[in-house]
Amino acid sequence: MKLQETFSEALLNPHTPAPTGIACYNGDIDRRFAVYRNNVQSGLINALATSYPVVAQLVGEAFFQAMAQIFIQKHPPDSPVMSAYGSQFAGFINAFAPARSVPYLADVARLERLCVQAFHAADVCAVNPGLLAQALNSPEGLPHLHLQLHPGVASLHSPYAIASLWAAHQRQGQIQGLDTRQPQSVLVIRNELRVEVFTVSSGCAVFVHLLKAGNALGLAAAHALEADPDFNLGQALALLISNNTITGLQPALEASP
Amino acid sequence: MHSPLASLIAPRAPRLPPRAGLGLKAEHFVDVLASRPDIGFFEVHAENFMVAGGPFHHYLGLIREHYPLSIHGVGLSIGGESPLNTEHLRRLSLLLERYQPQMFSEHLAWSSHGPLFLNDLLPLRYDTATLHRVCAHMDQAQDVLKRQILLENPATYIEFDEAQFDEAGFIQEVISRTGCGLLLDVNNVYVSCINHARDPVVYLDALPLQAVGEVHLAGFAEEADSLGQRLLIDNHGAPVDQAVWALYQQVLDRIGPMATLIERDNHLPPLTELLQEARLADRYLFSAQVQP
Numbered sequence: 001m002k003l004q005e006t007f008s009e010a011l012l013n014p015h016t017p018a019p020t021g022i023a024c025y026n027g028d029i030d031r032r033f034a035v036y037r038n039n040v041q042s043g044l045i046n047a048l049a050t051s052y053p054v055v056a057q058l059v060g061e062a063f064f065q066a067m068a069q070i071f072i073q074k075h076p077p078d079s080p081v082m083s084a085y086g087s088q089f090a091g092f093i094n095a096f097a098p099a100r101s102v103p104y105l106a107d108v109a110r111l112e113r114l115c116v117q118a119f120h121a122a123d124v125c126a127v128n129p130g131l132l133a134q135a136l137n138s139p140e141g142l143p144h145l146h147l148q149l150h151p152g153v154a155s156l157h158s159p160y161a162i163a164s165l166w167a168a169h170q171r172q173g174q175i176q177g178l179d180t181r182q183p184q185s186v187l188v189i190r191n192e193l194r195v196e197v198f199t200v201s202s203g204c205a206v207f208v209h210l211l212k213a214g215n216a217l218g219l220a221a222a223h224a225l226e227a228d229p230d231f232n233l234g235q236a237l238a239l240l241i242s243n244n245t246i247t248g249l250q251p252a253l254e255a256s257p
Numbered sequence: 258m259h260s261p262l263a264s265l266i267a268p269r270a271p272r273l274p275p276r277a278g279l280g281l282k283a284e285h286f287v288d289v290l291a292s293r294p295d296i297g298f299f300e301v302h303a304e305n306f307m308v309a310g311g312p313f314h315h316y317l318g319l320i321r322e323h324y325p326l327s328i329h330g331v332g333l334s335i336g337g338e339s340p341l342n343t344e345h346l347r348r349l350s351l352l353l354e355r356y357q358p359q360m361f362s363e364h365l366a367w368s369s370h371g372p373l374f375l376n377d378l379l380p381l382r383y384d385t386a387t388l389h390r391v392c393a394h395m396d397q398a399q400d401v402l403k404r405q406i407l408l409e410n411p412a413t414y415i416e417f418d419e420a421q422f423d424e425a426g427f428i429q430e431v432i433s434r435t436g437c438g439l440l441l442d443v444n445n446v447y448v449s450c451i452n453h454a455r456d457p458v459v460y461l462d463a464l465p466l467q468a469v470g471e472v473h474l475a476g477f478a479e480e481a482d483s484l485g486q487r488l489l490i491d492n493h494g495a496p497v498d499q500a501v502w503a504l505y506q507q508v509l510d511r512i513g514p515m516a517t518l519i520e521r522d523n524h525l526p527p528l529t530e531l532l533q534e535a536r537l538a539d540r541y542l543f544s545a546q547v548q549p
Contacts, residue, residue: 035414077374080332120308
């Protein structure tokens with residue numbers, strides 16, 4: 001019962017010879033086994049290139065393929081659901097010495113992973129606007145209010161201009177004159193069927209991160225202000241509301257009846 | 258030794274219409290909905306829709322309202338030495354429940370080993386141990402999914418020294434023991450027979466053609482091995498080859514009109530180009546219908 005184990009090892013390691021026990025009418029076993037090896041390698045490289053198109057463009061095809069090949073050996077898939085494959089890619093890039101000259105590459109990969117997650121996230125409707133307005137207009141209840149966010153919402157802070165780098169590789173982008181050493185925070189959302197990436201203040205990123213972790217609005221806003229004195233709660237809420245990302249409300253229980 | 262459940266369900270199982278269908282790709286979702294092409298059915302890869310929500314489910318839900326659907330699994334690893342992934346079976350079950358496809362099919366191949374998923378359809382050694390394993394996995398999958406599964410004949414590049422069955426004989430055994438059906442991939446028949454220096458028509462005649470529930474047609478890439486012999490790669494990246502159309506005619510001569518999928522997964526052309534290929538398959542199907 002060892003056949004598939006040796007077969008698997010030989011598929012993932014290009015320097016391992018073809019397994020014994022395989023046959024071919026004309027004896028040209030290595031060339032034919034190489035078809036499987038190539039299918040596995042190119043299939044997984046394509047899966048990564050599909051999830052990380054900006055990373056692939058930033059380093060070029062040859063570098064991306066070589067990097068992906070090493071990643072695949074270290075982290076082969078553990079599920080047949082390929083949209084989930086490559087969640088360790090950003091961490092891998094971060095430790096991948098040949099990519100050190102592109103210091104923002106790992107954070108761009110993190111952003112692209114968030115975009116894939118947002119794209120496939122569950123469909124949840126925005127909360128009734130009337131209920132939301134009522135909750136937000138109650139000053140005494142506001143700090144204890146819990147806002148549930150759409151499962152596709154995520155924020156990320158980077159010491160590099162990842163939002164600009166990402167945008168430069170979309171249709172509307174411009175890469176000339178881009179200062180990559182400009183720290184940026186991003187908010188990723190899925191509004192209806194579209195994934196959108198917004199550049200936001202670092203305070204807003206902290207705020208969203210804490211809301212997502214289940215903290216009350218008061219606590220999330222206080223930490224956001226601490227991290228970023230320019231944090232504007234009204235603006236952050238307006239951005240979340242206008243993109244249909246608030247999907248539920250949980251007012252804290254009243255202390256007394 | 259039919260699985261009792263499969264034989265109970267099989268006669269009432271909904272069928273795909275005996276027409277040409279197309280693989281449905283995300284790049285064509287909007288086009289399909291806008292133009293509503295006259296096509297027999299669409300087919301999707303199950304694993305692409307194992308996501309929580311978003312555009313994939315949105316568009317497939319809308320398209321399903323207007324077309325028969327076939328769901329084609331590429332990740333169950335029916336021939337795997339490891340037990341079937343029950344989590345994956347559960348995901349498949351949910352997907353079939355949600356979209357109620359007319360057909361569900363998988364491959365006579367393996368793709369997982371333990372936790373490792375290799376994302377390719379890998380070849381099996383056709384011996385008694387493999388036969389028992391494949392049949393046990395088919396019984397399990399048909400019981401969990403509560404339906405007959407069509408099993409697709411593979412495209413292969415190598416064989417095994419200690420095989421005890423030829424491929425057609427092996428498929429015959431699996432079908433008679435589990436009550437599953439056959440997804441006859443005519444391109445795979447051609448690719449494998451060329452790669453192993455066999456006569457495709459002889460192979461075809463050795464298959465249990467009465468069990469065919471769907472046909473696949475696709476294109477291959479032509480290479481040469483280090484001895485200069487033809488080596489065909491089943492890459493789904495080109496139009497259907499003339500030799501495969503000719504073999505398809507042989508299939509229709511034997512089984513009559515049958516739901517036929519045009520598969521294209523790589524080098525995806527515009528929808529209109531694929532529709533033209535589907536029209537060609539429809540012409541073959543129409544001729545097969547009018548023959549006595």
